Amino acid sequence: MGVTAAEVWQALERVMDPEIPVVSVVEMGIVRNVVVDERGVAVTMTPTFAGCPALDVMRRDIEAAVRGLGAACVVQTVLSPPWTTEWISETGREKLRRFGLAPPPRLSGGPADVTFFEPAPCPRCGSTRTQLRNAFGPTLCRMIWYCDDCRDAFEQFKAL
Amino acid sequence: MIAPDLAAPLADRLLALADDELILAHRNSEWAGHAPVLEEDIAFANLALDEMGHAAIWYGLREALTGESADRLIFFRDAGAYRNTQLVELPRGDWAFAMLRQYLFDTAESVRLPQLANSAYRPLAEAAAKIATEERYHLRHSSLWLRRLGLGTAESHARLQAALDVQWPYARQLFTPLPGDAALVEAQFIPDAAALRRAWEGLVRPFLAECALTIPDDALPRRDIPRTEHTEHLMVLLAEMQSVARLDPTAEW
Structure with missing residues (x-):
């Protein structure tokens, strides 16, 4: 499959927060981890505010960005540690x-x-x-x- | 994995947590466009959306145990199957009523969530820690309003006192244990309800006094109402909330 974690991070740098379209999901600290193995790419994300309506959009945009690299993608959401603006x-x-x-x-x-x-x-x-x-x-x-x-x-x- | 004899009580407890958040969110959303000033319209819409997000987390934890989706539970259960407290289903009332209910709920959350964050059931602990970070803004908001109304004009004080006279007896239901809770307390999944209630009263009694309010300790009902019992107001609320989804249960959104 040939995609590297670095390439995935780079692609995610272009996925913007839909409510603040100048900041990427990586800069927001929403993407917590990227794992690449023979099955594809697993991205771990964490919600900012639990009720944020943009979360589903971000999840879909992340999936689409990784698939755009020609890789299968699974996005997993974790709550812990809780997201903080320090990230x-x-x-x-x-x-x-x-x-x-x-x-x-x-x-x-x-x-x-x-x-x-x-x-x-x-x-x-x-x-x-x-x-x-x-x-x-x-x-x-x-x-x-x-x-x-x-x-x-x-x-x-x-x-x- | 959790022991099979804990799974059912845990699913019940998660449903109680989720339903409280959902129904309160719905009541709060009824203020959109009706709050006394624009800033409060914005604030209450935020509170509603936050509580809805918290409900989604609790329903999600339950779904991991039972496979039942939040959408099915929310839109296709009748009132009798809801497990929220009567406090959150009471009609919107006036502004003092809404703010007092939010305050009573926020303070209950403020004692419950830090305890749940120590739960031996990890998903529950993680969810509680996440929700607690947001709830602090709610408590700040409702506390400020309570002080403002309680110590404001004769009318604002009278309205807030009237709201307390109605809501105080209902508030105890926030701490009424479910039939399966004892097993969960034993397993250190959830804190003991009586201890939580003591901590909560230790917080709200002096604060309500500071707001020049008198707690109606003799108000009825004084019995523990189970979460299976509801007022007629829940049926009206659900009839509205569920009407669109029930028009076509197979529709895709």
Whole structure:
């Protein structure tokens, strides 16, 4: 069959998160493992938010990308360890910011602090004169902020 | 693999967990377009979708044991076969009612999930750990609202107290053991329900007092209602939720 794991990873770098089409499933930390053997390719993925409606789309896109290399593909979903925004790569974070979505706050080992949110830097102007408007947003993974300098709303990826 | 005598009780427990999430998700979804402000419309739609995702995880674990798919269970079971608590099936009510129900459910989750994350049944432990990461945002939200309503105006306080008077006796059902639970506790698959309830009361009693609410300890019903018993409200809810799927059970989506 002749496909290597490196080629599979490369192909998956081109599979985008359907709700944030500038960031790949690899940069999001959704793809956890790739195993290539004589039966084909086994990809292990993990859900971001459990109810995220994009999960099925991502699974299908991953399968299609691997089949596009001429290999059989099985996608397995695991819940453990639970996905965390810490797994979004540095380039992924930068792409989020350029997309207009403030990257998630960094976590220091423990779970996300939901009692106090540090002002999210505005992805347009960098100002930290920002206010949380809603800890929920247009998708499960986003919060809504308001920038006092731009006088406009923006979204931040929610720390998980 | 799990021992055959644990499989049936475990399937029952997973169904109870899944049905609670599903029915609460449906009640929450009824707020879409009706919440008092746009931001809350968005927040409640998120809560509904999160709970639906959690239900899907629990139904999935059960499917691995029994082979029954979530879609069959959700759309083709009648009310009598549902195993949710009556608390989550009560009609939407007003905003205070909805927020209080969410708070009571969120706090129950906040004591149950960390315990389930230590389950000797690994798939259950992994699912609980995953769900717990998301639930923290829910509890933050419902707690903030409870404080706001309880300590807000005379009307917001009266409405929240009225909701508590109705819901408090129902909330105990969240901790009523199923007939097969004892075997699961023995096997360290799930925590003891009485201990969970004590932990939960230790959390909610002082908080509700902080919100200037009085707990109606004498409210009825005071007996343990089994999850096989439902109010008429569940039938109405299911009639709506299942109507499209039942029009053509063989349709592909």
